[in-house]
Amino acid sequence: MDFLSLMPEWLITHGAAVLVIMPLLLGAITAILPSERLAWFVTLFVTVFGTVTAFAILLVVFGGETQLYKMGGWDPPHGIAYVIDGLNAPIIFLICAMALLTTLYGLKSVVAEVEPKKRAPFYAAFMLGMAGLLGMVVTGDAFNVFVFLEVSSISTYVLVAMGASRDRRALAAAYNYLVLGSIGATFFVIGLGFLYMETGTLNMADIGAILRDLDGGSRVSMVAFGFITVGLGLKLAMFPLHLWLPGAYAHAPSMVTVFLASTATKAALYLMLRFTFTVFDISFAYVFTVLTFIITGLGCAAMLLGSLSAIFQTDARRTLAYSSIAQVGYMLLGVGMLTTMGLTASYVHVLNHAVIKGALFFALGAFWYRYGITRTEDFAGLGKMMPWTMGAFTLGGLSLIGVPFTAGFISKLQLTLAALDRGWEWAVVVIMVSSILAIFYIGRLLLAAYFQSPPEIDGEIVERNEAPLIILIPMWFLALLSVGIGIYYSDFVVQLAQNASDVLLQGDRP
Amino acid sequence: MTPHVILRIISKFLIPLIALFAFYVQFHGDFGPGGGFQAGVILAASVILYALIFGLDAAKKAIPPSWVRIGMSLGVLLYGGTGVVTWMLGGEFLNYSVLIDGYPAKGQHYGIIAVELGVLLAVASVMLAIFYAFGSRQPDLSDEDW
Numbered sequence: 001m002d003f004l005s006l007m008p009e010w011l012i013t014h015g016a017a018v019l020v021i022m023p024l025l026l027g028a029i030t031a032i033l034p035s036e037r038l039a040w041f042v043t044l045f046v047t048v049f050g051t052v053t054a055f056a057i058l059l060v061v062f063g064g065e066t067q068l069y070k071m072g073g074w075d076p077p078h079g080i081a082y083v084i085d086g087l088n089a090p091i092i093f094l095i096c097a098m099a100l101l102t103t104l105y106g107l108k109s110v111v112a113e114v115e116p117k118k119r120a121p122f123y124a125a126f127m128l129g130m131a132g133l134l135g136m137v138v139t140g141d142a143f144n145v146f147v148f149l150e151v152s153s154i155s156t157y158v159l160v161a162m163g164a165s166r167d168r169r170a171l172a173a174a175y176n177y178l179v180l181g182s183i184g185a186t187f188f189v190i191g192l193g194f195l196y197m198e199t200g201t202l203n204m205a206d207i208g209a210i211l212r213d214l215d216g217g218s219r220v221s222m223v224a225f226g227f228i229t230v231g232l233g234l235k236l237a238m239f240p241l242h243l244w245l246p247g248a249y250a251h252a253p254s255m256v257t258v259f260l261a262s263t264a265t266k267a268a269l270y271l272m273l274r275f276t277f278t279v280f281d282i283s284f285a286y287v288f289t290v291l292t293f294i295i296t297g298l299g300c301a302a303m304l305l306g307s308l309s310a311i312f313q314t315d316a317r318r319t320l321a322y323s324s325i326a327q328v329g330y331m332l333l334g335v336g337m338l339t340t341m342g343l344t345a346s347y348v349h350v351l352n353h354a355v356i357k358g359a360l361f362f363a364l365g366a367f368w369y370r371y372g373i374t375r376t377e378d379f380a381g382l383g384k385m386m387p388w389t390m391g392a393f394t395l396g397g398l399s400l401i402g403v404p405f406t407a408g409f410i411s412k413l414q415l416t417l418a419a420l421d422r423g424w425e426w427a428v429v430v431i432m433v434s435s436i437l438a439i440f441y442i443g444r445l446l447l448a449a450y451f452q453s454p455p456e457i458d459g460e461i462v463e464r465n466e467a468p469l470i471i472l473i474p475m476w477f478l479a480l481l482s483v484g485i486g487i488y489y490s491d492f493v494v495q496l497a498q499n500a501s502d503v504l505l506q507g508d509r510p
Numbered sequence: 511m512t513p514h515v516i517l518r519i520i521s522k523f524l525i526p527l528i529a530l531f532a533f534y535v536q537f538h539g540d541f542g543p544g545g546g547f548q549a550g551v552i553l554a555a556s557v558i559l560y561a562l563i564f565g566l567d568a569a570k571k572a573i574p575p576s577w578v579r580i581g582m583s584l585g586v587l588l589y590g591g592t593g594v595v596t597w598m599l600g601g602e603f604l605n606y607s608v609l610i611d612g613y614p615a616k617g618q619h620y621g622i623i624a625v626e627l628g629v630l631l632a633v634a635s636v637m638l639a640i641f642y643a644f645g646s647r648q649p650d651l652s653d654e655d656w
Binding site: 014017021024025028029031032069070071072073 | 579582583586590594
């Protein structure tokens with residue numbers, strides 16, 4: 001590991017805390033910086049540094065080590081411990097890397113979408129959101145999760161509302177998100193309260209051990225499980241609780257949409273995995289029932305209804321937002337199988353979907369940047385007007401459908417195999433139907449872009465106007481990555497997911 | 511003759527006491543219930559009382575919104591900065607024991623005071639910022655803004 005030997009020892013040992021503290025503190029400094037350019041450079045520094053650190057930690061953890069960091073030197077379970085293992089290390093790296101790509105993208109797109117006075121605070125809120133997401137993934141303390149959940153949520157509401165200088169509807173969307181997100185956070189903390197009542201501790205590993213001793217605990221922990229599932233379900237846009245998502249994705253600034261779509265719901269899904277499998281345990285009857293029947297059912301409903309709604313949207317961003325709800329359904333279906341293969345498939349899809357949706361939303365942002373396009377009917381002729389951007393969109397779209405040699409194919413293949421392994425043939429049918437629906441909603445956009453001619457304005461055909469390079473680079477990086485995962489790196493991604501599901505199911509040893 | 515003479519006189523008398531009580535709560539946090547959060551709220555309450563009696567403009571002249579904005583960040587930085595100092599001294603983040611070489615108990619004491627001051631600053635500023643934001647809100651949008 002040459003890369004690891006380059007990293008200072010200190011950074012690896014303290015990495016878990018550095019990842020959270022650095023964006024938090026530099027975000028606070030950025031909030032009082034007057035210059036937007038300076039704010040951008042600070043954000044770039046934070047994200048580059050974070051990505052490198054997260055990558056180093058990922059490598060260390062990939063070697064089979066678990067990183068434990070004691071905040072303030074206090075031993076768990078009394079002190080707050082930050083724990084990085086095979087389950088959260090890939091998510092941490094994902095968050096940092098997506099933050100880096102969106103920051104690059106933001107150099108141009110934020111200038112176009114956010115009014116000048118608000119740009120430095122925009123970056124400050126962005127960094128706080130990043131710190132919040134990283135914090136809720138890194139920490140091993142249940143209440144600390146809630147704190148960071150709120151840090152990330154509140155800064156996300158602000159970021160969504162910043163879209164108001166482009167479209168006033170962003171305010172309504174942000175308010176919607178605020179109300180529903182707060183309900184979700186409240187439910188989560190009520191659940192934590194019940195858990196604390198049952199076990200008398202807040203350290204996640206400790207709660208898990210005590211609950212296993214109690215063999216699932218009394219009705220109090222059942223109620224806790226219900227509240228936590230609903231609270232996190234709201235955050236990760238589980239099917240009937242997804243209503244905040246389309247508005248928030250459609251009206252936020254493009255950079256924020258990409259960041260949200262590829263990290264926020266993923267972090268919430270990670271928490272759900274962490275809570276259902278390691279804090280609670282699937283050997284408890286209530287957890288088993290909820291996962292097998294309710295979560296699986298909701299996942300399938302999301303796959304079908306989400307994809308179906310995506311077909312009928314008139315706004316391309318809403319199409320992709322509904323598609324995201326459907327993709328969360330795939331992940332939940334994998335979780336509901338309760339097998340190593342199912343969890344692996346689900347986790348693979350978490351990573352792949354982040355890459356795919358990132359590329360797609362980057363492209364949508366670029367269409368808006370050049371032509372102010374968001375409606376599906378305006379896609380006519382985009383293949384000629386912005387060939388490179390449309391190329392990236394096409395790759396992402398094919399990957400979303402699950403065409404062979406793309407990332408989406410890998411996840412759907414894994415999920416199908418897992419369903420067959422579990423003996424759920426009907427689930428294969430659901431996956432197929434949902435994929436066919438995806439062909440419709442993506443195909444509709446691609447057909448318009450490639451087979452219709454560009455619109456005429458004042459008798460002249462609109463000229464070709466490609467997006468700037470700094471927007472194309474992160475977009476194409478993700479688009480190529482989604483193909484790369486499909487062809488070369490599928491083993492690596494599956495291995496990451498395998499490690500994650502090992503962490504999740506290790507509690508089930510006799 | 512200014513209106514509300516009694517209110518003005520009484521609150522003029524009370525405001526410094528409230529502020530003083532805030533600092534009492536702050537430093538009493540070492541020995542009993544209290545600490546930065548409560549003290550920050552009380553401190554902000556003294557300014558808010560001033561604004562209610564003498565008007566928002568007078569309050570903004572006394573504590574300008576720009577200070578409030580800086581105060582919010584500075585509070586967070588004071589808290590986090592303490593952690594960074596403990597990092598530099600070789601401990602974990604916010605491990606105050608390393609603050610004073612050879613005297614971990616004293617280090618814990620000073621560390622917690624620094625951190626609580628950060629909390630005081632951040633909470634008081636945020637309370638004021640919220641009050642200013644609601645207080646100076648312009649009425650409904652005019653038609654041109656839509």
